[in-house]
Amino acid sequence: MELIIDGIKKAILLLVTFDREVLGITWLSLKVSGLATFISLFIGISLGTGVALTRFPGRRLVVSIINTGMGVPPVVVGLLVTIFLWRNGPFGMLELLYTPTAIVIAQAVIATPIVAGFSLASIQKLPEALRLQILALGATRLQMIWMLIKEAKLPLLAAAMAGFGGVISEVGASIMVGGNIMGYTRVLTTATVMETGRGNFDVAIALGVILLMVTFCINAVLTWIQQRERPR
Amino acid sequence: MKERLIAAACVFIFFQPASVLAANNGFILMASTIGPIDSGIVAALEDQFEKDSGIRVRHVGAGTGAAMDIARKCNVDLVLVHAKALEEKFVQEGYGTGRIPLMFNDFVIVGPSADPAGVKGMKSAIQALKTIADKGAMFVSRGDKSGTHVAEMDLWAKTGITPSGPWYTVYEKGSEGNVPTLLFTDQKGAYTVIDRATYLTVKDTIKIAVLVEGDEVLLNHISLIPVNPVKCPRVHNKDALIYVNWLVDPDKGQKIIQTFGREKYGQPLFFPESDAFKAKNRKQ
Numbered sequence: 001m002e003l004i005i006d007g008i009k010k011a012i013l014l015l016v017t018f019d020r021e022v023l024g025i026t027w028l029s030l031k032v033s034g035l036a037t038f039i040s041l042f043i044g045i046s047l048g049t050g051v052a053l054t055r056f057p058g059r060r061l062v063v064s065i066i067n068t069g070m071g072v073p074p075v076v077v078g079l080l081v082t083i084f085l086w087r088n089g090p091f092g093m094l095e096l097l098y099t100p101t102a103i104v105i106a107q108a109v110i111a112t113p114i115v116a117g118f119s120l121a122s123i124q125k126l127p128e129a130l131r132l133q134i135l136a137l138g139a140t141r142l143q144m145i146w147m148l149i150k151e152a153k154l155p156l157l158a159a160a161m162a163g164f165g166g167v168i169s170e171v172g173a174s175i176m177v178g179g180n181i182m183g184y185t186r187v188l189t190t191a192t193v194m195e196t197g198r199g200n201f202d203v204a205i206a207l208g209v210i211l212l213m214v215t216f217c218i219n220a221v222l223t224w225i226q227q228r229e230r231p232r
Numbered sequence: 233m234k235e236r237l238i239a240a241a242c243v244f245i246f247f248q249p250a251s252v253l254a255a256n257n258g259f260i261l262m263a264s265t266i267g268p269i270d271s272g273i274v275a276a277l278e279d280q281f282e283k284d285s286g287i288r289v290r291h292v293g294a295g296t297g298a299a300m301d302i303a304r305k306c307n308v309d310l311v312l313v314h315a316k317a318l319e320e321k322f323v324q325e326g327y328g329t330g331r332i333p334l335m336f337n338d339f340v341i342v343g344p345s346a347d348p349a350g351v352k353g354m355k356s357a358i359q360a361l362k363t364i365a366d367k368g369a370m371f372v373s374r375g376d377k378s379g380t381h382v383a384e385m386d387l388w389a390k391t392g393i394t395p396s397g398p399w400y401t402v403y404e405k406g407s408e409g410n411v412p413t414l415l416f417t418d419q420k421g422a423y424t425v426i427d428r429a430t431y432l433t434v435k436d437t438i439k440i441a442v443l444v445e446g447d448e449v450l451l452n453h454i455s456l457i458p459v460n461p462v463k464c465p466r467v468h469n470k471d472a473l474i475y476v477n478w479l480v481d482p483d484k485g486q487k488i489i490q491t492f493g494r495e496k497y498g499q500p501l502f503f504p505e506s507d508a509f510k511a512k513n514r515k516q
Contacts (some may be wrong), residue, residue: 087306087466095466098261098292179292182275194293198270198409215491 008204019097029187036107048119069113078173098179106173111163118159122152157226259288263299264312308462328457341444343423359446368399368420370434375402432497480506
């Protein structure tokens, strides 16, 4: 218990003194996970909406795969991305392993099924009649999809939060593909694991507290956007 | 309007890292054993080298075995490791071009200044451990298969004694690291084997002292192995060799090693031992 209080004190100390290393790590975490979430929103919403609005053979299999993807352990993704990116691998010539880009790729792969799964469920849940009505009013197919996405804004923002929460708190893939390199690929979670290993529990707890605060702030903003409208 | 502003801000923030992501070339990657990283010497060497040459070195921390496995996949250009048998195997397999001696640090046997077992000043660490066992003086082991524990077990193996009994205490929180283990040893007024850097870090807060030091078996040799470009065509061998040559240079890397930690601990943590360094000292 004393350890946790020490950790919280340390977290506040690190933040108010603008500790450069900690700020750098926090900023990198935000950028990497933010970018990964952004990419996953593009791919995930397109994929989810596409699958929700079309009927094709093997569709159930695709839905099952997306739903399974929502729960794939990050280390598995990390391992796969590592194998693809290492210098002997198929994308070895890009020399991406142990770079922030590699973490973005891995985190985007982790978040995409989460976003796709949420989008699929929320778009499919919209009443069939709504689609027909929009089309009947003369909308093109693209306009119709845009209307549906706007209609499903609430659950889609939840998808963004779930995706972001999933990747910023993820450690297995980040440590594998990023290598926890100081000042370059060290993010909040990998730094926490490292400090725990060194026995610096107060610093580890402090980093954990900072991670929680950052996640809370981001979610607060997204929730504010989500709940801004008057309740219907 | 507000929505647009928020969206624009998001796009700006999220795509801003593109500047960071673009520049991933022009540096060397090194897999290094954790001890030297934790002491800060790896970063000190890299920073000075970057000032001198403009080449950035980045390191991934891993145990000696794991560091070599990373290198076997051609993912790094250089390894910094400390296990002779594993190193020779790595070179034999063709993954490394050769072992290049860089520096060493050392383990010391510490114990209470009253020295109930009477080992103080012994030249042989093996003899000292035998005496501790014979006298049944309390000895603390980290017991967690870490580098330090493995070094301790190697020493016991050389004594021919399998340490056990009430005097041989395995610290149950040994995996928390060398510092907690040393503090525990101090509380108990016991003996233990610990690396000098850890001892120097906490020496002002403990009463136990260094009793045996300087024996060859207590030395921990750390070497560099460049990854073989024949096995791994994509390694940055040219830049890696520039770094290696800088590290072994008696006036550059070796000089930093010689002085590192002196300010903070009053004595160096690592001792240079490259071939060039030895050659230069022989001449003088």
